[in-house]
Amino acid sequence: MKGFIIKEFLHIFRDLRTMLILFGMPVAQVLLFGFAITNEINHANIAVLDQAKDEISIKITDKILSSGYFDLKAVLNSPDEIEAAFGRGEIKEVVVFEPYFAQKLEKEGRVNIQIITDASDPNTASLLFNYTSGIVRDYSREMMENKQPPLQISIESTMLYNPELKGVFMFVPGTITILLMLVSAMMTSISIAREKELGTMEVLLVSPLKPIQIIVGKVLPYILLSFINASVILILAFTVFGMPINGSLIFLLLESILFIVMALSMGIFISTVSKTQQQAMLLSMFVLMLPTILLSGFIFPIENMPMPLQILSNIMPSRWFIIIVKGIMIKGLGIAYVWKETLILVAMTVFFIGLSVKKFNIRLG
Amino acid sequence: MNQKSVVLENVSKSYESVKALTEVSVSIEKGELFGFIGPDGAGKTTLFRILSTLLNPDSGFATVEGFNTITDYKSIRKIVGYMPGKFSLYQDLTVEENLKFFASIYKTTIEENYHLVSDIYRHIEPFKHRKAGKLSGGMKQKLALSCALIHKPEVLFLDEPTTGVDAVSRMEFWEMLKKLQVQGITILVSTPYMDEAALCDRVALMQKGHFMTINTPQAIIDEFPMKIFGVKSNRMFDLLIDLQSIPSTEDVYRFGDVVHFLNNETGFDMNVIYRVLKQKGHAEIVVHQVMPTIEDSFMLNMKKADHFNAVMQ
Numbered sequence: 001m002k003g004f005i006i007k008e009f010l011h012i013f014r015d016l017r018t019m020l021i022l023f024g025m026p027v028a029q030v031l032l033f034g035f036a037i038t039n040e041i042n043h044a045n046i047a048v049l050d051q052a053k054d055e056i057s058i059k060i061t062d063k064i065l066s067s068g069y070f071d072l073k074a075v076l077n078s079p080d081e082i083e084a085a086f087g088r089g090e091i092k093e094v095v096v097f098e099p100y101f102a103q104k105l106e107k108e109g110r111v112n113i114q115i116i117t118d119a120s121d122p123n124t125a126s127l128l129f130n131y132t133s134g135i136v137r138d139y140s141r142e143m144m145e146n147k148q149p150p151l152q153i154s155i156e157s158t159m160l161y162n163p164e165l166k167g168v169f170m171f172v173p174g175t176i177t178i179l180l181m182l183v184s185a186m187m188t189s190i191s192i193a194r195e196k197e198l199g200t201m202e203v204l205l206v207s208p209l210k211p212i213q214i215i216v217g218k219v220l221p222y223i224l225l226s227f228i229n230a231s232v233i234l235i236l237a238f239t240v241f242g243m244p245i246n247g248s249l250i251f252l253l254l255e256s257i258l259f260i261v262m263a264l265s266m267g268i269f270i271s272t273v274s275k276t277q278q279q280a281m282l283l284s285m286f287v288l289m290l291p292t293i294l295l296s297g298f299i300f301p302i303e304n305m306p307m308p309l310q311i312l313s314n315i316m317p318s319r320w321f322i323i324i325v326k327g328i329m330i331k332g333l334g335i336a337y338v339w340k341e342t343l344i345l346v347a348m349t350v351f352f353i354g355l356s357v358k359k360f361n362i363r364l365g
Numbered sequence: 366m367n368q369k370s371v372v373l374e375n376v377s378k379s380y381e382s383v384k385a386l387t388e389v390s391v392s393i394e395k396g397e398l399f400g401f402i403g404p405d406g407a408g409k410t411t412l413f414r415i416l417s418t419l420l421n422p423d424s425g426f427a428t429v430e431g432f433n434t435i436t437d438y439k440s441i442r443k444i445v446g447y448m449p450g451k452f453s454l455y456q457d458l459t460v461e462e463n464l465k466f467f468a469s470i471y472k473t474t475i476e477e478n479y480h481l482v483s484d485i486y487r488h489i490e491p492f493k494h495r496k497a498g499k500l501s502g503g504m505k506q507k508l509a510l511s512c513a514l515i516h517k518p519e520v521l522f523l524d525e526p527t528t529g530v531d532a533v534s535r536m537e538f539w540e541m542l543k544k545l546q547v548q549g550i551t552i553l554v555s556t557p558y559m560d561e562a563a564l565c566d567r568v569a570l571m572q573k574g575h576f577m578t579i580n581t582p583q584a585i586i587d588e589f590p591m592k593i594f595g596v597k598s599n600r601m602f603d604l605l606i607d608l609q610s611i612p613s614t615e616d617v618y619r620f621g622d623v624v625h626f627l628n629n630e631t632g633f634d635m636n637v638i639y640r641v642l643k644q645k646g647h648a649e650i651v652v653h654q655v656m657p658t659i660e661d662s663f664m665l666n667m668k669k670a671d672h673f674n675a676v677m678q
Binding site for chain 2: 002003004006007010011014015198199200202203204205206207208209362363364
């Protein structure tokens with residue numbers, strides 16, 4: 001057993017590709033997802049539909065444009081042009097001033113600005129909205145100081161295409177999930193398939209080693225490495241991106257180990273049904289990676305999926321793990337709130353371990 | 366006390382549509398060096414996999430040291446050493462790491478059983494820090510044999526150990542097997558090389574999943590039922606066809622740089638060959654009676670089997 005684990009570590013440390021996937025990828029992915037999703041806005045293209053064209057509306061427009069975050073791409077003349085402008089994909093946001101803007105503000109003390117954003121990219125949309133409304137609020141605060149009674153510019157937002165804006169700031173839970181899945185499931189399934197492909201499995205089988213010893217020997221090194229990986233991601237998320245860990249860190253790590261074991265048992269299961277490394281890799285990709293990315297709610301909000309996919313997402317272990325991680329990190333929840341998700345993961349683990357041990361052949365073919 | 370080490374009783378095995386083994390039976394004594402000789406596709410690997418408990422036979426049964434390969438596979442796995450046809454060590458581990466690993470899975474150490482492998486391992490020990498994948502073919506075989514031996518097996522299964530190995534290493538390898546045999550290990554080895562048959566105590570000649578003959582190499586040669594003539598002439602190309610025209614000809618085939626001519630007439634006179642060939646315009650005719658070899662026996666058996674199959678159909 002000890003000899004087996006040493007051997008496994010030697011395989012891992014000697015293979016540059018494995019090392020890169022194990023340790024280069026987590027860092028690269030966290031940084032990539034982190035910066036790609038939360039990066040600041042610079043020179044976003046916007047359009048202005050100014051139906052008033054008076055002193056105040058022009059002043060606000062100037063203020064928005066001089067902030068450096070926005071570039072004026074088009075000046076629209078009627079509401080009918082909004083849809084088309086978005087359709088051409090030139091702009092991300094339209095700022096609409098209602099007619100008689102200054103007059104209305106003077107008379108009624110309150111006036112509306114509408115901010116329409118292209119929310120097919122929800123993260124950018126919400127950022128654009130926040131930036132714009134911040135600038136407008138700034139301006140109205142400046143005005144308030146001189147005027148009595150206080151004047152009010154209310155901001156009305158319309159998020160086109162994805163009104164709920166779900167799926168923002170999920171990158172850390174999502175990335176942890178994907179990486180643990182990748183490292184645990186794909187790497188173990190490949191490493192077992194490699195023994196089959198190279199014929200060494202034949203020699204292992206004709207030894208007194210029991211199937212469970214072979215499996216544990218294969219899995220233990222990867223549990224350790226995946227755990228290190230999870231920690232690296234958490235540290236990066238905490239230090240570089242200021243992601244909070246509001247709940248118990250120990251609880252979070254325990255849940256991570258549960259998920260790692262779950263992914264490993266899936267990996268073993270995949271390896272029992274594949275004969276070559278390539279087959280194992282493709283199976284992992286299509287059975288594990290793609291659904292994890294697409295159906296877990298990491299990138300696309302589950303609520304916005306068609307019903308059949310929503311139902312399908314229930315059998316994605318990553319869906320439940322993401323809920324747990326989000327619960328612990330962002331909401332600071334304890335076991336009392338995520339016991340249901342935890343139980344689902346435990347059940348899935350037991351299921352796959354049982355299936356793998358049953359499918360693990362003591363003979364060839 | 367049962368002196369049989371390995372017994373096969375009417376063992377058959379098919380893969381989907383292909384019959385790999387058809388009702389083969391043999392018993393092998395303890396301490397015997399037994400060879401399975403036959404071309405690719407004869408069923409050698411299937412046989413070894415059944416004996417090493419990797420495959421179950423479809424019918425019949427096999428025992429190793431009295432243990433049934435299906436029901437007692439765990440006991441068998443403790444006492445056999447198995448070397449698959451394909452090089453099956455970890456190419457990214459060094460020579461020493463490989464040996465250490467295989468020692469560890471049998472709960473032993475290199476030091477404990479060094480005497481068993483020292484003869485073989487000595488050859489590769491100078492390269493013990495080299496990765497197994499970077500060894501030459503001969504050295505790989507020696508390492509694989511060391512790994513199969515490190516746990517002191519009672520029975521050794523070597524599936525085509527000398528395939529793809531140079532002639533010198535092959536000879537060395539067989540010398541090692543002879544030394545191992547002295548230590549009382551039963552050795553089963555398969556090979557497509559007919560010349561290696563003579564090095565075994567007994568051999569089974571295999572073809573298309575059947576045993577054609579099982580005997581000592583000497584007996585196989587002694588029992589060869591007819592005379593063989595090695596024939597040469599200036600027109601080697603036509604020789605095969607022209608010799609066929611001689612009455613009672615059993616077989617004619619190329620054998621190295623001569624043609625082997627088999628005739629089953631009891632008092633066959635080799636002057637007939639000269640006469641016929643001269644008639645057909647050959648010159649520089651040389652005819653010698655030659656000693657049969659295992660290969661000749663194999664060819665004859667194969668011809669009989671083909672003939673038998675043709676009749677059956």
